[in-house]
Amino acid sequence: MKTCVAIRHVAFEDLGSFQAPLEAAGYSIRYVEAGLDDISALEAQTVDLLVVLGGPIGAYDDGDYPFLRDELRLIEARLRAGRPVIGICLGAQVMARALGARVYPNGGVKEIGWSALDLTEAGRASPLAALTGTPVLHWHGDTFDLPEGATLLASTPITRHQAFSWGRAGLGLQFHVEATRIGLERWFIGHAGEIGATPGLSVAGLRAATGQYAAGLEAQAPKVLSAFLSDMM
Template sequence: MSSPTALVLRHDVGIGLGNVAATLTSRGYVVTTLDTPTADLAEVDPLAWDVVIALGGAEGAYETDLHPHLAREIELLTARAAARRPILGICLGAQMLAVALGARAWRGPVHEVGFLPLAVTEAGTAGPVRHVIGVPMMQWHHDTFDLPDGVDLLATSASYPQAYAIGSWLLAVQFHPEVDEAIVDGWIERWQHEVTDVPGASAAELLAAKDTHLDAAQAASRALVGEWLDGLARSGPDRGGVAPAHASSGRLRS
């Protein structure tokens, strides 16, 4: 019997799997990461993996002319969503999923940066997103998306939708469950100069917020992602879940 597999679509080495990695490995997943700006996505079979995780990035999901790899990723996500195979989208990943589901991603009027509270909807309280209730979660984005038809809205911020789902197989979050200390420190070092106009987003304020909120955010993230993965295992492949451990062996197209 082989282990379940996860394909991670990464757009920047500084925006990696982070806190989510241990949650996957604790459940036996073998993780493969593709750096999508340089990978040959035409060689990737979108259905060969038990789970696909699309991470964040500095690109906009609407910038496919400027970043052609995004168009190929959206095609991959569209094919996978049509087959109802498990997908987790984070930040840019959530925006690309919205586009794959027929909605619009766009640059919003508000730049959300830092550990910010979320309002969890009634639908959100019934599933894994409930773990972020009362826990400020890391945000770092200006872009947003229109909610696709047929999804359940799970959480919002003061300005934007923050989480949505379809059944147990698709989960998209605008906030960042993957952040750990190294990721947050790296973002502050690389990008704090871009958000000097955002209240509470000075380097000193972000570092203080990290000290206050990161441990709780990581715990909530582990619970959220872990419960989602466990739900996939229970639902089974016929309902868009993870197949038994012997079922997935493919990786790339031959």
């Protein structure tokens, strides 16, 4: 059986709509809990797929969260070996940093809510083609420079570097492709402080937009995953 390890930083940011198609594709899924489990014990070559999930910390906060150094080493080793890695939000930022790029606050602006992506020409020929015209969930205040050798796949007016590929092995997604309507109810609790402190945001508004857009994303996200996995075969 193929193996997928998902590094999870907070309990409510999980594989979401990726979980069922991964299981259907024959993957055995194991969560590794950042801050609790020993990420340094993971062997870069022994896992078929690594997914690095989101979280409310910065990819540059390894002084406070030293497990990030283990994530950086693991991701770099896998990508250099051509082993598949998907990074989502914080995961994409850690991927970018592992490839030598800078990660930093996005000009004091938070991009939280639903909007469609502007796909590049490369993006339209990538697994992200399935997201053409589909609003996705954004929930971040940091951004990153495009790593050397990476290909830009998508942008938004607020965040130029929304997605990149690195060869066939790496897919970094600043946005949340995996988000589901029911799963986001846990986000609205877990991120209550951030929602309340961000002007113009409210749980009611986010819930209404989620009700409008989440089903479309849930239908398209497995196609993104399937196309990425097919490219790796």
